[in-house]
Amino acid sequence: MQLRNQVEWALHCCGILAGVPDGRYLPTKALAEFHGVPKEYLSKALQALSQAGLVESTLGPSGGYRLARAPEAISFLDIVEAVEGKASTFVCTNIRFNNPCVPKGDCTSAARPCAIARVMWEADKAWRDRLKATTLASLGQTLMTDLDADTRTRIAGWVADHS
Amino acid sequence: MQLRNQVEWALHCCGILAGVPDGRYLPTKALAEFHGVPKEYLSKALQALSQAGLVESTLGPSGGYRLARAPEAISFLDIVEAVEGKASTFVCTNIRFNNPCVPKGDCTSAARPCAIARVMWEADKAWRDRLKATTLASLGQTLMTDLDADTRTRIAGWVADHS
DNA sequence: TTATTAAGGATATTAAATATCCATAAGGAT
DNA sequence: ATCCTTATGGATATTTAATATCCTTAATAA
Ligand code: SF4
Ligand code: SF4
Numbered sequence: 001m002q003l004r005n006q007v008e009w010a011l012h013c014c015g016i017l018a019g020v021p022d023g024r025y026l027p028t029k030a031l032a033e034f035h036g037v038p039k040e041y042l043s044k045a046l047q048a049l050s051q052a053g054l055v056e057s058t059l060g061p062s063g064g065y066r067l068a069r070a071p072e073a074i075s076f077l078d079i080v081e082a083v084e085g086k087a088s089t090f091v092c093t094n095i096r097f098n099n100p101c102v103p104k105g106d107c108t109s110a111a112r113p114c115a116i117a118r119v120m121w122e123a124d125k126a127w128r129d130r131l132k133a134t135t136l137a138s139l140g141q142t143l144m145t146d147l148d149a150d151t152r153t154r155i156a157g158w159v160a161d162h163s
Numbered sequence: 164m165q166l167r168n169q170v171e172w173a174l175h176c177c178g179i180l181a182g183v184p185d186g187r188y189l190p191t192k193a194l195a196e197f198h199g200v201p202k203e204y205l206s207k208a209l210q211a212l213s214q215a216g217l218v219e220s221t222l223g224p225s226g227g228y229r230l231a232r233a234p235e236a237i238s239f240l241d242i243v244e245a246v247e248g249k250a251s252t253f254v255c256t257n258i259r260f261n262n263p264c265v266p267k268g269d270c271t272s273a274a275r276p277c278a279i280a281r282v283m284w285e286a287d288k289a290w291r292d293r294l295k296a297t298t299l300a301s302l303g304q305t306l307m308t309d310l311d312a313d314t315r316t317r318i319a320g321w322v323a324d325h326s
Numbered sequence: 327t328t329a330t331t332a333a334g335g336a337t338a339t340t341a342a343a344t345a346t347c348c349a350t351a352a353g354g355a356t
Numbered sequence: 357a358t359c360c361t362t363a364t365g366g367a368t369a370t371t372t373a374a375t376a377t378c379c380t381t382a383a384t385a386a
Contacts, residue, residue: 002373003164003253003283004343011279012258027362036261041345047364060353061361076282089252090166095175098199101317115305116174119239119297120166127290134282142278154264165342167374190331204376210333223384224330 006045006083009037013046014079015143017055018071018136019156020163025057027064030162045083052082064163071136077128089127090120169208169246172200176209177242178306180218181234181299182319183326188220190227193325208246215245227326234299240291252290253283 013031020026028046032039046065049055056068067074096102096114113121144152176194183189191209195202209228212218219231230237259265259277276284307315 001164001166001247001252002250005254005256006344007253008256008258008279011283015279025362029362034262035258037258038345040347043363044345044365050363057363058353059351059362059364061355063353063362065363076286084164087165089164090170091168093168093171095171095198095200099197099318101321102314115302115309116171116178118305119294119302120174123239123290123293126293127286130286130289131282139278139282142281146278151265155262158264169375188331192331201376203378206332207334207376213332220332221384222331222333222382224386226331226384228332 001089003080003084006041006048007080009035009042010045010049010079010083011076013042013065014049014054014067014074014136015139016155016159017065017067018140019159020066021160024160024163025062025064025066026159026163030064034158034162048082049079052078054078054082067136071140074136075132076134076139077131080131081128088121088124090117090124092117092120164252166243166247169204169211170243172198172205173208173212173242173246174239176205176228177212177217177230177237177299178302179318179322180228180230181303182322183229184323187323187326188225188227188229189322189326193227197321197325211245212242215241217241217245230299234303237299238295239297239302240294243294244291251284251287253280253287255280255283 012035016031016034017026028039028043031046032042035042046055046057050057050065053068054074055065057063057065092113147155175198179194179197180189191202191206194209195205198205209218209220213220213228216231217237218228220226220228255276310318
């Protein structure tokens with residue numbers, strides 16, 4: 001089980017978009033060059049973010065994307081679910097219904113999901129809760145300590161040049 | 164991102180194997196019939212459990228599988244990782260190395276994984292921690308309250324008949 | 327000796343992820 | 357007005373992973 005690479009791209013892009021100057025937009029082309037990924041495919045991830053209402057776009061020259069909300073109001077979970085979907089990682093195919101010991105139609109677990117599924121869904125929730133706990137704002141704070149001042153300045157300059 | 168169906172099968176099989184009488188084995192054929200899944204394919208999942216040391220097998224008539232440890236000592240995580248692997252759900256392809264603002268070879272994050280990856284890995288850990296917290300023994304207790312006495316008796320009888 | 331079973335390699339089938347291409351409409355620049 | 361740039365979305369191709377089947381081998385009990 002592996003998250004698709006779009007997730008990594010989307011997270012990075014949101015991190016960069018958080019640094020776009022007010023009123024400006026950063027186009028797909030710049031984001032693709034910055035991360036070294038195919039522009040056309042990255043575009044699909046950005047469209048997913050757009051449909052989820054996390055970013056907003058505008059057309060034409062000097063068009064592109066920017067965050068639709070404050071970085072404090074965008075969580076990792078928002079971004080992951082925009083790209084990967086909200087469906088649980090565990091899907092129950094109800095193989096218990098084949099169980100020869102449970103009379104047809106008498107499956108009490110039809111009303112209530114079975115014990116195994118409940119545990120798997122709780123684990124899924126623990127994963128999402130952790131993702132929900134980190135926002136783009138907290139990511140930005142971490143990057144302040146991770147990256148040296150020079151690099152931060154260079155990145156800010158690059159973004160300003162391309163937005 | 165979705166867990167493979169083998170995971171659901173493996174969890175169910177372990178739940179059943181927990182009820183196999185001492186000294187007996189339950190063969191793949193029985194487990195496949197019980198759950199209504201293809202025997203040959205289920206066999207692959209059981210082999211994975213065997214290689215992980217969660218179940219042990221014996222050949223010949225009256226052969227099959229049984230748990231290799233007490234139900235208290237087998238967690239959901241053990242089973243999930245046996246089938247799905249231990250690799251993190253988030254794989255970092257280090258696209259930051261393409262970042263034009265970070266001088267080649269000077270990527271401080273090479274030593275330390277980047278901020279995004281750290282969060283994703285923590286979420287992955289939260290998922291695994293939750294899976295680790297439930298054992299086959301606690302599953303059995305839940306099933307005691309989920310299933311009525313008649314059904315439990317029928318299942319126990321079926322298992323005894325086929326082991 | 328015979329039937330049964332797990333182990334595992336090989337292969338086929340199906341679905342999903344990854345990637346590219348193109349047509350369209352809209353917005354800025356000239 | 358015209359042209360260039362851009363997001364959007366559909367269509368399609370390519371690659372990879374999941375799902376499934378088949379077959380051979382060796383071990384074991386009846
Ligand atoms: S026991 Fe749970 S996971 Fe298995 S088929 Fe039933 S509901 Fe699904
Ligand atoms: S920022 Fe993190 S997730 Fe992105 S490439 Fe770097 S290490 Fe990987």
